[in-house]
Amino acid sequence: MIAEVGASRPGGRTARVRSDVLAAVESELAEHGYDGLTIDAVAVRSGVHRTTLYRRWKTVPGLLVDLLAAGADDSWEPVDTGSLEGDLIAVNREIHAALTARPSITQAVIAASFRTTDAADALTRFWEDRYERTALVVSRAVARGEIPSGTDAHQLLLTATAPLYHQVVLLRQPMSRDQADHHARIAAASVR
Amino acid sequence: MIAEVGASRPGGRTARVRSDVLAAVESELAEHGYDGLTIDAVAVRSGVHRTTLYRRWKTVPGLLVDLLAAGADDSWEPVDTGSLEGDLIAVNREIHAALTARPSITQAVIAASFRTTDAADALTRFWEDRYERTALVVSRAVARGEIPSGTDAHQLLLTATAPLYHQVVLLRQPMSRDQADHHARIAAASVR
DNA sequence: ATCCTAACGCAACGTCCGTCGCATTTAGGG
DNA sequence: CCCTAAATGCGACGGACGTTGCGTTAGGAT
Incomplete structure (x- = not known):
């Protein structure tokens, strides 16, 4: 539902669509905030069809969860300052x-x-x-x-x-x- | 919009409607949680018409804000335990x-x-x-x-x-x- | 008791949102 | 290079949501 891990066709267009959509989500978020975030607006801005967004991400929260996952660093560690x-x-x-x-x-x-x-x-x-x-x-x-x-x-x-x-x-x-x-x-x- | 303070006709039916509605909100909240809270459901349960809810409270958050206000104690003070x-x-x-x-x-x-x-x-x-x-x-x-x-x-x-x-x-x-x-x-x- | 009007009930309407069936594109393997 | 199926595009549909105009009820004052 969220991650593309193990997806049967993760490359090419699919990956491009995902990055386009997530970029659009971030832009919309910056301009209109969370309550102004709409699937339709993301679709228009990203150039991806509404139906695709509903199919892959279901909801607005789903989009944000994926955005969080995309930005998460799997190798994160707290810095060691010595105290x-x-x-x-x-x-x-x-x-x-x-x-x-x-x-x-x-x-x-x-x-x-x-x-x-x-x-x-x-x-x-x-x-x-x-x-x-x-x-x-x-x-x-x-x-x-x-x-x-x-x-x-x-x-x-x-x-x-x-x-x-x-x-x-x-x-x-x-x-x-x-x-x-x-x-x-x-x-x-x-x-x- | 929220409080009945200074309303021109706060008594009788109006007050009864308010308490019926807020009671219904609490019940719906208990049964279906926040994301399952709907104006229509509150209307049905309370026996108050949808339109009235939209006119007085506008939104679901509006209902909850009023519920908070109704439960808020204006004379609240922290208890004094001595330390x-x-x-x-x-x-x-x-x-x-x-x-x-x-x-x-x-x-x-x-x-x-x-x-x-x-x-x-x-x-x-x-x-x-x-x-x-x-x-x-x-x-x-x-x-x-x-x-x-x-x-x-x-x-x-x-x-x-x-x-x-x-x-x-x-x-x-x-x-x-x-x-x-x-x-x-x-x-x-x-x-x- | 009577009147005025705020508050509520009611039905219909328009819009937005999510879904579905089908056509089209394209990734990935033979 | 071709073939298959996954992924996307597209249009239309149905339902939920909020709004509006108008009629009805009842609170509060005279």
């Missing part, structure tokens, strides 16, 4: 950048996740993967002897990252990079 | 209850806020009001001498409450009351 606090700050700055980008694909997918269970599941899986990978900063800190070995990685990452998401996505208020750093420091200090 | 940590735990438990209720009106309004700017604005105003009132726990703690007077109330409340919202609403994973308490304690400890 837990530094690592958490780096993580928060990445999230900050993703949420304040124009258009923010992350924010669009979040919005989409409230409309179809498919999108909700895709986003949940994406985040589970990301939080799992990010847990590396905790095990590195344990290895350095910065924090005790029993530390709950997820709770720690939640303390660091949740305020950022909450402030920007749900409270819909701006958050400066300094504030994002601040919450990373609080999280780092909470486990010392 | 900052206790107060924050109490706040988090209220949020926890609101998010895990079935149906959770809060979650439904959050979903609605991604569809219309009206709903987004209403939710933002609601939360601004709540966070402002909740800042009382911070000033009480300052008065007690628990924390320094320059403490940023919003950042502190963000540290305490954001993990709860993030885990349940965005990550869509369960959060125990103990975990909610835990994050309240971290927040309290972060300003000592």
Whole structure:
């Protein structure tokens, strides 16, 4: 439904159609925002027929999920700054950048996740993967002897990252990079 | 558009229609969830005509906003437990209850806020009001001498409450009351 | 008790959205 | 180079959604 993995005919026109469509989605998103995102508009802009969009992506959330998948880096790892606090700050700055980008694909997918269970599941899986990978900063800190070995990685990452998401996505208020750093420091200090 | 404040004829049938409709919204929400919530279904269940719903509430998000307004307590105040940590735990438990209720009106309004700017604005105003009132726990703690007077109330409340919202609403994973308490304690400890 | 009009009920209409059947193109293998 | 089937293009259809004009009901004031 989403990925072209294992598709029987992934090359040539099919791939071209996909990239055209996803590019159109991003442009439409930038111009009209999520609530103004329409399958028809994407079809017109991309030059791909409506029916094809309905067949391959079904819904607007489906388009955004695929856009997220196309942009996801399978080899992503949290940067190693040499300290837990530094690592958490780096993580928060990445999230900050993703949420304040124009258009923010992350924010669009979040919005989409409230409309179809498919999108909700895709986003949940994406985040589970990301939080799992990010847990590396905790095990590195344990290895350095910065924090005790029993530390709950997820709770720690939640303390660091949740305020950022909450402030920007749900409270819909701006958050400066300094504030994002601040919450990373609080999280780092909470486990010392 | 939303509130009946200052309406020219708020009594009798009009009020009855409103409560019938809002009750139907809650029932439909419980049975079919937010994405299954339809104006037509609410009309049928409530016995109120479609046209009336479109005229008074316009959209599904409009219905949910009014439901939120109807349930909002204008005299709400955070409970005073005698300590900052206790107060924050109490706040988090209220949020926890609101998010895990079935149906959770809060979650439904959050979903609605991604569809219309009206709903987004209403939710933002609601939360601004709540966070402002909740800042009382911070000033009480300052008065007690628990924390320094320059403490940023919003950042502190963000540290305490954001993990709860993030885990349940965005990550869509369960959060125990103990975990909610835990994050309240971290927040309290972060300003000592 | 009577009147006025806000609020509601009702039916019909137009539009938008998603689907379906069929024709056409083209990727990928023989 | 040809053949097959997957993928796309195309037009039309049906249904859901929101709107509009008009008639009816009932709240609130005189």
